[in-house]
Amino acid sequence: MSDKDTIAAIATAPGEGAIGIIRLSGPDAISISEHFFRGKIPLSHLPSRQLSFGHLCIQGRAFDKILVSIRRAPNSFTGEDTVEFNCHGGPFLLRRILEAIFQAGARPAAPGEFTKRAFLNGKMDLSQAEAVADMITAKTDLSLQSAFFQLRGGLHRRFKKIAESIRQAVMLLEVGLDFSEDVEIDFEMAKPSISQALTDIESLILSYEHGKIIREGAVVTLAGQPNVGKSSLLNRLLEEDRAIVTDIPGTTRDTIEEQIDLDGIAVTLVDTAGIRETYDPVEREGTRRSQQFIDRAAIVLYIVDGSLPPSSRELDNIRRVDRAFLVLNKSDLGLCKGWQAVQSRHPQIALSAKTGDGISFLRGRLRETLLGKSDLPTEIVTKERHLLALQQTASGLFQALQSLELGNPGEIIAMDLRIALDALASIIGHTTPDDILDQIFKTFCIGK
Ligand SMILES: Nc1nc2c(ncn2[C@@H]2O[C@H](COP(=O)(O)OP(=O)(O)OP(=O)(O)O)[C@@H](O)[C@H]2O)c(=O)[nH]1
Numbered sequence: 158m159s160d161k162d163t164i165a166a167i168a169t170a171p172g173e174g175a176i177g178i179i180r181l182s183g184p185d186a187i188s189i190s191e192h193f194f195r196g197k198i199p200l201s202h203l204p205s206r207q208l209s210f211g212h213l214c215i216q217g218r219a220f221d222k223i224l225v226s227i228r229r230a231p232n233s234f235t236g237e238d239t240v241e242f243n244c245h246g247g248p249f250l251l252r253r254i255l256e257a258i259f260q261a262g263a264r265p266a267a268p269g270e271f272t273k274r275a276f277l278n279g280k281m282d283l284s285q286a287e288a289v290a291d292m293i294t295a296k297t298d299l300s301l302q303s304a305f306f307q308l309r310g311g312l313h314r315r316f317k318k319i320a321e322s323i324r325q326a327v328m329l330l331e332v333g334l335d336f337s338e339d340v341e342i343d344f345e346m347a348k349p350s351i352s353q354a355l356t357d358i359e360s361l362i363l364s365y366e367h368g369k370i371i372r373e374g375a376v377v378t379l380a381g382q383p384n385v386g387k388s389s390l391l392n393r394l395l396e397e398d399r400a401i402v403t404d405i406p407g408t409t410r411d412t413i414e415e416q417i418d419l420d421g422i423a424v425t426l427v428d429t430a431g432i433r434e435t436y437d438p439v440e441r442e443g444t445r446r447s448q449q450f451i452d453r454a455a456i457v458l459y460i461v462d463g464s465l466p467p468s469s470r471e472l473d474n475i476r477r478v479d480r481a482f483l484v485l486n487k488s489d490l491g492l493c494k495g496w497q498a499v500q501s502r503h504p505q506i507a508l509s510a511k512t513g514d515g516i517s518f519l520r521g522r523l524r525e526t527l528l529g530k531s532d533l534p535t536e537i538v539t540k541e542r543h544l545l546a547l548q549q550t551a552s553g554l555f556q557a558l559q560s561l562e563l564g565n566p567g568e569i570i571a572m573d574l575r576i577a578l579d580a581l582a583s584i585i586g587h588t589t590p591d592d593i594l595d596q597i598f599k600t601f602c603i604g605k
């Protein structure tokens with residue numbers, strides 16, 4: 158497999174659809190496509206970016222009426238000659254055409270190979286290429302906004318600015334090294350640029366806490382003893398009758414996972430089996446699964462029946478969970494005063510899953526806890542790979558500042574700064590090893 162081959166793939170989702178798009182990219186994209194297109198103008202004469210109507214023919218036989226468009230290198234997504242066939246979206250039809258295209262000399266595109274070529278041909282940096290995949294998987298407004306900001310090069314510009322500060326410091330140190338015989342250079346002058354870069358990097362590192370939740374979403378687990386109203390609250394938050402609700406304790410025996418869009422955050426709600434001592438093997442397995450989701454949760458909604466007095470077992474359970482809200486359900490029946498006296502480190506929220514009272518307050522508190530109160534900056538780090546590189550950058554900058562304090566030689570300080578610069582450059586793909594690139598593009602879909 159070479160980056161010089163002409164590649165082809167179906168770019169639309171599998172299954173039947175109104176339109177199916179086949180995409181080719183590479184030096185022979187236009188000449189290969191010419192075998193299959195019969196229109197007013199031969200494909201090689203078609204101006205770039207213009208749609209042309211015609212027939213798709215395989216070995217002289219017409220198979221479909223199509224629209225075709227061409228983009229010529231370097232002004233295309235991949236930076237190479239590309240052709241797109243807009244066909245009818247039948248899976249058999251598309252596969253049939255693609256097979257013929259392969260026989261004519263193109264090879265199947267690997268996952269993400271079109272985007273990888275865009276990156277290799279300098280059409281976008283690595284952080285933008287990653288954003289292409291995030292655009293496709295985004296499930297909420299917020300995740301879409303942050304992916305699009307990254308796609309438009311927002312993060313790239315920020316990283317470049319920081320790299321510029323570091324480079325200035327390196328230049329100052331290196332000038333000092335070259336001329337140290339004749340001129341006195343004060344290395345301290347490099348300090349403000351390094352400190353500024355470190356401050357910027359640290360604020361990006363901090364943004365990951367929320368960035369990760371924006372990109373990946375968060376798990377919120379509903380836990381508590383049987384019959385307190387966990388499934389009723391799940392249904393209320395989902396606004397649909399998803400889980401079975403009865404007045405028999407032990408109704409839910411397995412975990413139920415459902416997604417909601419919590420004002421921009423993709424939240425996976427997990428309803429669990431009520432926690433209680435039991436010999437029933439099914440219920441014990443249910444309890445074990447409940448515990449797994451309690452451990453995985455960003456927030457646990459620990460639900461109690463607020464109309465009944467607290468039991469000591471319940472209080473014990475509440476004390477044991479971390480990152481929890483204590484939800485006093487059934488507020489429509491009147492809250493038992495006993496709960497007011499309960500000293501718990503978790504915020505208490507009274508609500509009624511039955512009437513819906515207190516639900517919007519709960520949603521607000523959930524969002525606030527997951528994303529913080531302030532307005533989110535758009536410059537936000539959402540990927541672990543970026544976080545790790547930023548941490549390396551910060552550690553290089555920190556070392557450099559320490560070296561400055563200690564009055565170490567300029568070479569040593571410059572070396573620390575070079576380490577910081579390399580780590581930063583790996584985010585935008587300047588120093589990223591091939592195996593990491595392969596890892597990144599492997600997760601893309603074919604045809605993207
Ligand atoms: N009055 C009142 N009843 C409620 C409320 N929420 C739930 N219930 C009732 O409480 C009973 C148990 O509700 P579920 O939602 O099945 O409780 P659960 O915690 O999922 O119970 P298990 O699945 O058995 O662990 C049902 O009869 C519900 O109608 C509420 O806010 N107010």
Ligand SMILES: [Mg+2]
Pocket residue numbers: 387388389400401408409428429
């Ligand atoms: Mg239930």
